[in-house]
Structure formats: C-alpha cells, structure tokens
Amino acid sequence: MIEIEGLRVERDGTPILHDLSLALPAGGITALIGPNGAGKSTLLLTLAGLIGPAAGRVRLDGDDLHALRPQARALRLAFLGQDQAQVSRLTVREMVGFGRWPHHRGRPGAVDRAAVAEALEVFGLGALAERPVSSLSGGQRQRTQIAMAHAQATPLVLLDEPLSALDPRYAREVMEALVAMAHDPVTPRSVVVVLHDLGMAARYADRVVAMKHGRLAAAGPRREVMRDAVLSDLFDTGLKLREVEGADVVLPA
Amino acid sequence: MRLLLALFFALLIGASLGIGVADLSSGDTDAGLLLAISRWPRTAAALLAGAGLALAGVVVQLTVQNRLVEPGLTGTPEAAMIGLLGITLLAPGASILLKMSAAAAAALAGTLGFLALARHVPRRDPVLLPLVGLVYGGILGAAAHWGAWVTDLMQYLGTWTAGEFSGVLRGRYELLWIVAALGLLLWLAADRITILGLGEAQARSLGLDYRQTLVLGLGIVSVTVAVVVVTVGALPFVGLVVPNIVSRLRGDNLRANLGLIALSGGGAVLAADVIGRLVRFPYEIPAGTVFAVAGAGIFLWLLHAPRRVRVAHG
Numbered sequence: 001m002i003e004i005e006g007l008r009v010e011r012d013g014t015p016i017l018h019d020l021s022l023a024l025p026a027g028g029i030t031a032l033i034g035p036n037g038a039g040k041s042t043l044l045l046t047l048a049g050l051i052g053p054a055a056g057r058v059r060l061d062g063d064d065l066h067a068l069r070p071q072a073r074a075l076r077l078a079f080l081g082q083d084q085a086q087v088s089r090l091t092v093r094e095m096v097g098f099g100r101w102p103h104h105r106g107r108p109g110a111v112d113r114a115a116v117a118e119a120l121e122v123f124g125l126g127a128l129a130e131r132p133v134s135s136l137s138g139g140q141r142q143r144t145q146i147a148m149a150h151a152q153a154t155p156l157v158l159l160d161e162p163l164s165a166l167d168p169r170y171a172r173e174v175m176e177a178l179v180a181m182a183h184d185p186v187t188p189r190s191v192v193v194v195l196h197d198l199g200m201a202a203r204y205a206d207r208v209v210a211m212k213h214g215r216l217a218a219a220g221p222r223r224e225v226m227r228d229a230v231l232s233d234l235f236d237t238g239l240k241l242r243e244v245e246g247a248d249v250v251l252p253a
Numbered sequence: 254m255r256l257l258l259a260l261f262f263a264l265l266i267g268a269s270l271g272i273g274v275a276d277l278s279s280g281d282t283d284a285g286l287l288l289a290i291s292r293w294p295r296t297a298a299a300l301l302a303g304a305g306l307a308l309a310g311v312v313v314q315l316t317v318q319n320r321l322v323e324p325g326l327t328g329t330p331e332a333a334m335i336g337l338l339g340i341t342l343l344a345p346g347a348s349i350l351l352k353m354s355a356a357a358a359a360a361l362a363g364t365l366g367f368l369a370l371a372r373h374v375p376r377r378d379p380v381l382l383p384l385v386g387l388v389y390g391g392i393l394g395a396a397a398h399w400g401a402w403v404t405d406l407m408q409y410l411g412t413w414t415a416g417e418f419s420g421v422l423r424g425r426y427e428l429l430w431i432v433a434a435l436g437l438l439l440w441l442a443a444d445r446i447t448i449l450g451l452g453e454a455q456a457r458s459l460g461l462d463y464r465q466t467l468v469l470g471l472g473i474v475s476v477t478v479a480v481v482v483v484t485v486g487a488l489p490f491v492g493l494v495v496p497n498i499v500s501r502l503r504g505d506n507l508r509a510n511l512g513l514i515a516l517s518g519g520g521a522v523l524a525a526d527v528i529g530r531l532v533r534f535p536y537e538i539p540a541g542t543v544f545a546v547a548g549a550g551i552f553l554w555l556l557h558a559p560r561r562v563r564v565a566h567g
Contacts, residue, residue: 050457074460081454088451089505098448102460106444132504152459 001026002047002156002190007056009039009046016042017214020056024192026155028206029182031222032194035235038211040194041082044160047192048079060156074102077156078149082164092136092144093129096120099151119151123177139170146177157181159193163200171197175204182206202226202241202248210234228253262520268527269296274535290423298426299418299526299540300519302485303495305432305477307518308439310492311500311507312470313364315450317371319382320500321556323492324364324478326386330487331393332363333479334413338400341409349483353428356479363393364471380556416481416488416541418526431480435473436515443508446470450505488541490548491518497555 002024009017016039024030032040045051047058049065058065060076068076078099088095096119100112120126123143128136133144142162149157159178163171182191195201201208201222208225210217217234218225231239231250238253270292271277277284310323317327324330336359340352347355367389374382401410412420439446445466448456457463481488495518503510525547526540 045454048454048458050454070457070462071460074458077458079454079458081452081458089500090447091504091506094504094506098444098451098459101444101448 001059001061002192003059004047005057005059007043007046007058008054009042009051010054011042011051015054015214017046020214020216022209022216022219024190024207024209026061026190027182027188029178029191029193029204030207030209031201031205032192032209032211033196033198033201033234034211034217037213039214040211041160042214043211044079044158044192044194045081048077048081048158049073050079071102071105074152074154076154077158078152078154080145080149080157080159080162082160087134087141089132089134091130091132092125092147093120095133095144096125096147096151099148102152115151115153119147122150122180123147137170138165139167139173142166142170142174143177146174146181150181153187154189155187156190156192159191161194161196163195163197171200175200179204198226198231198239198250199248202250226250262516265520265523265527266296266300269299269523272527272530291421294423294426295418295421295526296523298421298429298485299523301429301432302416302481302488303491303518303520303522304436304515305429305481305518306488306491306522307495307514308436308511309474309477310518311496311510311514312439312446312474313492314496315446315505315507316467316470317368317382318376318450318452319379320497321379321383321493322386323490323496324474325487325489325492326383326390327367328363328386328390328393329360329367329475329478330413330482331390331397332366333357333360333475333482334397334410335359335363335393335400336479337409337413337483338397338404338406341406342404349428353479353483356483357476360475360479360482361472364475368467368471413482413486415539416486416544417529417537417539418485419537419539421485426484428480429484432477435477436511439473440508440511442466442469442473443511447505447507450507486539486541488522489545490552491522491544494548494551494555495521498551 004020004022007017007020008015032044034040046053049068052066093116097116100108100115104112120129123146125143125147128140133141146162162174166174178191178193181189205222207220208222209219210225210230212234218230226241228240232253240251240253241248242251270288273292275287313322313324313327314320333356336356337352340347340355367386370385370389371382374385397410401407445461448459448461449466449470453463496514499510499514499517503513522540522544525543529538529540529543532538
C-alpha cells in the first residue's frame with residue numbers, strides 16, 4: 001500500500017511534481033502513463049526513494065519511505081531504471097545474484113542461491129546463466145534485469161519504461177513476466193510500471209495512473225482511466241480505445 | 254594454462270633479478286648484497302606499482318561506468334603532484350609518509366573534481382569522457398608545471414612524471430607495500446565496487462550507501478596513485494589496458510578477477526621494466542616509456558576491436 005500525500009518534488013530547483021496525492025492499494029500491476037515530461041519517471045524515482053520530496057510525504061505500508069535506511073528500503077522495494085551507461089560483463093547469474101545483495105550483504109547462502117535459480121527459471125534464463133550480459137540481445141538483457149528485481153524478492157517492484165527498445169515479441173514477454181510476478185501464487189508483488197505503449201497498459205494493467213504537467217490527471221481501475229475522452233485529453237490528440245479480437249487497442253480518433 | 258602463466262611469471266622475476274650492468278656470477282660483486290639492495294627492491298616495486306595501478310584502473314572504470322578511463326585520465330597523478338609540490342614548499346623536510354599523505358589528499362580532491370565534471374559529460378559516446386579527462390589532467394599538469402617552474406622544482410616534477418625503476422633501492426620503495434594493503438581492502442569491498450559499476454540508481458536501489466562506497470573506492474585509487482607517483486613516478490596506460498583485457502576474458506565480477514588483475518598489472522609493468530633494461534643495454538629506457546608505447550597500441554586496439562566478448566571460466 002503506497003500513500004502519497006501532497007507530494008512536491010523539485011529537480012535542480014525546478015518543480016516537477018506539484019501537490020500530488022494518491023493511494024495505491026497493494027497487489028496487481030499499476031501503469032503510469034502520460035505525455036513526455038509529465039513527471040512519470042520523477043514520480044517513480046521518488047517512490048524508489050532515490051529522490052527526496054521538497055514537500056509532502058510518501059508512506060509505504062504506513063512507514064515514511066524517505067526515512068527508511070537504504071538497506072531496509074532495498075528489502076521492501078526493487079527499482080529498475082532506464083540509465084545503463086555501460087553494459088555490464090557480469091554473467092546473467094552474477095547479475096541476478098546481485099539482486100540478493102540486500103539480503104546477504106556479501107555472504108550469499110543457500111536461500112540466496114535458490115532464489116537466483118528460481119528467478120533464472122521463471123524468466124527462461126537458465127540456458128543463458130553463464131553468458132555475459134553484454135553478449136545478450138536487448139530483450140534478454142531486460143529479462144535479466146527483471147529477474148534481478150524478482151530475486152530481490154521485495155513486495156513492491158518499480159520499473160521505468162522496461163519496454164523501450166524491445167521488439168513486440170520481447171515486449172510481450174516482459175509484460176507477461178510482470179503479470180507473473182504480480183500474481184505469483186506464493187509471493188504476489190505490487191508492480192508499478194511506467195509505460196509509453198498505451199496498448200500494453202490497456203492489456204496488462206490492473207490500475208492506471210495518468211499524469212500531465214506534474215499533476216495527477218486520472219487514477220483508478222484500468223476501465224475507468226482508459227477511456228477515449230480521458231486519453232485524448234491527456235495526450236492532446238484524438239485517441240480511442242477499441243476492442244479488436246478480444247484485446248484492447250488504442251487508435252487515433 | 255595456469256601453469257604456463259606461473260612459469261612465465263617466474264621467468265620474468267628471474268630475468269628482473271638477473272639482468273643488470275653488474276654480472277651476478279662474475280664473483281667481482283657481492284651477489285647477495287646486490288640482490289637485497291637493488292634487484293629485489295626493483296622487482297618488488299615494479300610488481301606492486303603495476304598491481305596497484307591496474308586495480309586503481311578497474312575501480313575508476315566501474316565508478317564512472319566507462320571502460321576507457323583510467324587514473325591517468327582523471328587528473329589523479331597531476332593532482333598528486335600538486336600536493337607534493339605544495340608539501341615540498343611548505344615543509345621541505347617533511348617525512349616521506351607525510352609527503353605521500355599530502356599527495357594522496359590532493360589526488361583525492363583532483364579525482365573528485367573529475368567526478369563532478371563527469372556528471373556533466375553526455376554518456377552517449379564513451380570516448381568523450383576520457384577526452385575530457387585528458388584535458389582536465391592537462392590543465393592540472395600545467396598548473397603543476399607552472400608551480401614547479403616558479404619555485405625552481407622542475408627536477409622533482411621530472412621524477413614524478415616519468416615512471417621508472419632504476420632509482421629503486423632498499424629503503425626507498427617500501428611505501429609501495431601500502432598497495433598490497435589497499436588490495437586487501439579492495440577485496441573486502443569488491444562486491445560493493447562491482448555494484449557501483451551497475452550505475453547509481455541501481456546501486457542505491459540495492460541498498461548500497463552510494464557516496465560512502467564512491468569515496469572508499471576513489472580513496473583507494475588516490476592513495477595508490479599517490480604512493481606510485483612518490484616512489485617511482487606516474488605510469489600511464491597500466492590502469493587502462495590490464496583491466497580491459499581481463500574484463501574481456503573474464504567479465505566484470507571484481508571479487509573473482511581481483512587477483513588476476515593485480516598479477517597481470519604487476520607482470521606487465523615488470524615486463525616493461527625488463528624490456529627497458531634490455532633494449533639499449535647497458536643503458537636503460539624508463540618502464541613508463543616502454544609501457545606507453547605498447548599501451549598506446551593496445552588502447553587503439555581496444556577502441557576498435559569488435560565488441561564480441563568471450564567468457565572463460567576456470
């Protein structure tokens with residue numbers, strides 16, 4: 001359960017988020033949508049505890065998120081950002097293994113190895129486990145990153161545009177992996193994901209949060225937010241949601 | 254393969270101990286004394302300096318997430334020289350340890366300055382950052398030269414800038430053993446440094462104290478570079494070439510590769526020193542010069558070599 005109260009966030013002195021209040025119940029997939037520059041990534045970074053608020057507060061299951069110590073925070077939420085300045089030459093197993101670091105701080109045990117093995121299995125990375133991440137395709141790298149977040153075994157997982165630069169097949173695989181994480185029968189997680197592809201949001205999200213100009217435009221169950229009028233207003237261009245052969249697609253109006 | 258490497262290493266050390274103007278087997282000189290006072294210290298100094306610079310290189314590369322950067326391209330040695338000049342002027346009779354400390358403090362300040370600069374360099378093109386570092390180091394180096402010129406200390410500067418081992422004698426290199434202690438410290442912090450290499454956001458979301466780890470890593474780099482500059486002089490390219498080759502062959506896990514990086518760095522610098530002693534025997538070419546020639550070639554290869562990576566597990 002995430003409760004955001006009167007959140008204001010500035011970057012380099014410029015206000016990015018203005019007086020944002022929002023409550024996200026635990027579980028399921030929440031898609032963050034909105035035009036470029038709406039503040040989606042900033043909100044995600046703030047939820048990850050990587051940026052502090054200028055005003056307001058974020059509570060995670062009742063605790064002030066920004067008062068948590070880094071190690072305690074890393075046990076409660078995993079974050080997957082966009083900035084990979086350099087592709088690592090760690091093997092897939094090593095990389096996913098670092099997801100366990102908050103748990104063991106350098107002394108991995110049987111539990112950690114089992115969690116890594118499980119994450120590799122769930123994301124179909126078993127055959128690639130000993131390959132360096134740098135030798136993988138974009139989709140495989142992204143899956144490795146998500147497997148790392150999975151191995152971190154946190155109740156909350158935050159992802160910033162995990163589908164960028166992925167072809168349709170990998171994008172779909174990644175979304176289905178997120179669904180599997182969110183609805184894991186043993187340890188279900190709350191997944192909050194920034195998505196540019198509205199079709200993906202329409203197909204996979206349980207809840208949608210729409211942002212514009214650093215403010216909340218709409219938030220609620222997918223069906224409530226993903227409506228023609230709301231989307232057209234959000235992106236300042238005509239958009240309509242239609243069901244085609246059982247799947248929701250977003251079309252220009 | 255390992256046996257072959259060990260054999261090569263043993264041969265290298267044997268060559269370093271055996272090669273010199275004085276013939277150990279002639280009976281004219283006290284071979285034991287010569288070994289103890291000159292040849293062994295020189296060999297150890299080359300191994301330690303090489304190991305330290307190679308480790309410093311990999312730490313810098315992981316810290317700024319750019320494989321083309323090394324301590325010689327972050328203004329670190331130049332800043333160390335400014336620190337040395339300062340302490341030489343303020344307290345000419347200061348102990349070597351105090352001088353080294355001043356150099357290390359200045360080196361850390363210079364490296365942090367580079368880091369602040371690096372935040373503003375676009376990351377799209379990895380070649381940009383080392384170029385910025387080259388200019389930054391050049392500016393610091395010019396400041397050091399100006400300072401040395403007006404204070405008539407140019408001779409000192411010469412010994413700090415050109416890495417060579419002919420002056421290494423017992424009693425004048427032992428500071429380099431600090432490098433071994435730093436290597437151990439680095440081994441303890443290896444996972445944290447590897448996590449730094451995943452980027453700030455990733456590192457912090459794994460619960461790493463980012464700033465503390467950054468300062469620890471760059472502190473190790475600065476002390477290493479300061480010690481090397483004070484004892485034998487700056488050696489370019491070691492920190493660039495050695496970690497890059499190891500990373501290509503064995504990946505980016507610092508804990509797993511730390512020993513290999515240290516051994517390769519030590520071996521490479523010792524080889525450069527031995528070659529420098531042989532090329533114009535009985536005269537010598539500084540190891541730094543030999544390494545710069547070979548290193549420049551390898552650097553160009555690294556820039557253009559195919560991106561394909563093979564991983565050897567053993």
